[in-house]
Amino acid sequence: DAKTTQPPSMDCAEGRAANLPCNHSTISGNEYVYWYRQIHSQGPQYIIHGLKNNETNEMASLIITEDRKSSTLILPHATLRDTAVYYCIVRVVSGGSNYKLTFGKGTLLTVNP
Amino acid sequence: ETGVTQSPTHLIKTRGQQVTLRCSSQSGHNTVSWYQQALGQGPQFIFQYYREEENGRGNFPPRFSGLQFPNYSSELNVNALELDDSALYLCASSFPGQHIEQYFGPGTRLTVT
Numbered sequence: 187d188a189k190t191t192q193p194p195s196m197d198c199a200e201g202r203a204a205n206l207p208c209n210h211s212t213i214s215g216n217e218y219v220y221w222y223r224q225i226h227s228q229g230p231q232y233i234i235h236g237l238k239n240n241e242t243n244e245m246a247s248l249i250i251t252e253d254r255k256s257s258t259l260i261l262p263h264a265t266l267r268d269t270a271v272y273y274c275i276v277r278v279v280s281g282g283s284n285y286k287l288t289f290g291k292g293t294l295l296t297v298n299p
Numbered sequence: 300e301t302g303v304t305q306s307p308t309h310l311i312k313t314r315g316q317q318v319t320l321r322c323s324s325q326s327g328h329n330t331v332s333w334y335q336q337a338l339g340q341g342p343q344f345i346f347q348y349y350r351e352e353e354n355g356r357g358n359f360p361p362r363f364s365g366l367q368f369p370n371y372s373s374e375l376n377v378n379a380l381e382l383d384d385s386a387l388y389l390c391a392s393s394f395p396g397q398h399i400e401q402y403f404g405p406g407t408r409l410t411v412t
Contacts, residue, residue: 229303229389229403230342273341286332286355287391287401289341 190274195294198268204261206293208274211255217278219250220287221259223270230273230289233259264297271295302326303392303404311410312380320375320407322390330354330394331373332401333365336387348373377409385411 191209198204210219221233234241234248236257241248247260261268273292302325312318324331330349334342344357348367362378371392377384387408391401 227405229391229405230401231403232400271341286344286347286357287334287342288344289334291339291341 190276190290192272192274192290192293194291195296198261198264198295198297200266200297200299201263204264204268204295204297206259206261206272206274206295207256208259209256210274210276213254213276214278217276219248219254219257220275220277221246221248222273222275222287222289223268224273224292225267225270233272261295264295266297266299269295269297303390303402305388305390305404305407307407308405309408309410311412314380314382314411316380317376317378318380318409320377320388320390320409322373322375322392322404324371324373324390324392325402328392328394328402329371330392331367331371332391332393333373333375334389334391335359335384336389336406337383338386342389345375380411382411385409 218235218237220235222230224230234243234246236248236250250257271292271294273289275287304323306321332347333345336342345359346356347354351367364376366374387406389403389406391403393401
């Protein structure tokens with residue numbers, strides 16, 4: 187699985203959009219980009235994933251650059267409850283059942299009142 | 300909440316002892332993965348079980364072993380505990396064949412003294 191690079195920490199004001207970047211310059215054609223987050227003292231929570239098209243769900247939007255070497259997770263209206271460590275993960279999705287997730291250190295997003 | 304439960308919540312053991320951690324998967328999920336999360340680090344993949352058989356393993360020694368039962372609940376066993384085994388142990392359940400959202404439990408905090 188390709189390596190990812192994320193800033194160690196970011197701040198965001200409550201109600202504003204939070205834009206979390208991820209660099210995955212060695213990504214290959216069959217690797218997807220996944221985002222998970224981990225709120226303090228809880229297990230990680232799936233947010234969103236994508237291959238090359240931009241994706242949106244009820245939690246967030248995922249913008250992947252055309253060359254797929256980087257992506258941005260967007261929380262459109264951050265709340266205090268969005269304070270968490272956000273992990274960007276790149277992995278191959280196959281038809282098999284081995285779904286190992288390789289976590290880095292992630293980005294600690296702090297949403298301030 | 301994800302429907303994945305883990306027990307116990309916290310545990311203190313002495314170096315050299317053995318420990319068993321338990322995980323109850325979300326209903327219908329027949330794949331379970333175990334992760335170790337040291338303080339300040341992202342979760343690290345230990346192994347995965349699918350239909351009661353090990354289906355992939357990370358870089359962990361053989362003293363880390365597991366079981367999955369017919370009801371898809373799971374155990375993680377660690378023998379000859381070392382101080383570095385102190386960590387949060389997470390289990391995650393999922394369906395195979397999907398783009399994978401793994402549902403994580405809240406974890407068991409193991410302290411080895």
